[in-house]
Amino acid sequence: MNSLGHRLFALSDRVRSTPVLAWGIASAAFAVALQTRFLFDHLLPPGFPYLTFFPAVIVTAFLAGILPGAVCALACGIAAWYWFIPPFGTFSMDTSVLVALAFYVGVVGVDILLIQVMHRAVDGLREERARSRELAREQQRLLGEQRDRERQQRILQRELSHRMKNTLAMVQAVVSQSLRNTTDPKLAAGLASARIQALARAQDALTATDWSAADVETLVRTAVSAHDDGTGRFQISGPSLALEAQRSLGLALAIHELATNATKYGALSCDGGTVTICWNSSQVNGFRFSWIEAGGPEVAEPLRRGFGSRLTERVVPAYFEGSAKTRYTSGGIEYELEGTLRPDDTDLARD
């Protein structure tokens, strides 16, 4: 559609949606047509009663719509009948008048009908175009969403690959540490395998979509599950806290060493021995964890620091940027860990 057509249809939209304008145009068109018909009456040969009324009906029907068009056509028809169909100045009726009026009704009827059909077609086209635009917008939106998802997935994959490498590096360290501290390869293999399993269980406790944190209670329960004989030896209590992934793995390794040690020498090595595990968050970002054995045989401080005690005393506190204390008591071991719950916020930004 060219721009004149556009403007005409736009004008028609405005008029059709404004009754005052629509009826104003219908009245004006009728008045102008009647005026013009009178003005040119003496110039016209007989037999053209409707000449100026046809354009008035067409313009009205196009601009103002079907009802004003029809009313305008009716007014024009009556005016033409009265003033311009002989005998003039009366509403006379005979066969020729009837034929003339019938022709008039037929012609304006077809005009109005065609204009209506045209409007319908244009409206339909417009709706179609609006739907296409909507579809195109929807498609753009979906494409954008997909791009976002793909980007998110790439980030997640990179992060996952990084975590995987880190976990493998931890496994390598666990294996080499297990080998360093014993001369019996079979024993070393058993220790390494148990520690790797402890890491694997901790991995299960890591929740959230990107394995970035674990709930402390889930982590503790998962970690002791392998050492729990189901007789209620463990008393576990503490608030629900989200622990960041590395701290979670570290704590799980510590619990594994403590539990293994307790099963061999401490409270879990005899009937009736218990372990109370508590934790809480103190002050701002503080974290405290304790493992207290009771009812076990008396334990003495080991002469040699193996991987287990280096881990619980040096390595795990480093994960928490804190410190740990181990006491060897008459009922078993008492281990207390104190540090931060999460990395300092200013230190969170990683390259």
Add this chain to the structure above:
Amino acid sequence: MGQSYDRRRIAVLVVEDEPLLLMDAMDMIEDAGFTVYGAANAAEAISLMEKHDAIRVLFTDVDMPGSMDGLKLAHAVRDRWPPVSIIIASGHVNVAHERLPENGIFFSKPYPPASIVTALDGIAARIVQG
């Protein structure tokens, strides 16, 4: 490579934010006979570099919390202590070569311990000859 020199005279600074990996790397380098220092982040590393002249090798992880990661630390050390050799390790394999400092050696994690020791031997041999 014969050990015609005393490895203990050469100190290696290991920088790794993962405590377990730090301990293991320090044990490995200590077992190989070198003197070893450990740092959990770039700030600790710089202050150890300032204190110990014997440190001739920086062995750092790339991904570390804090304002300075391993690559930035490596460049800072290259600028302030040009003779210090640099070994970089990362879980991200694709650390662009041009981002490494000159003569920097790159290992992807997990690294084979023996090749780290071999690299340290090579560096030690050059230090002894030079």
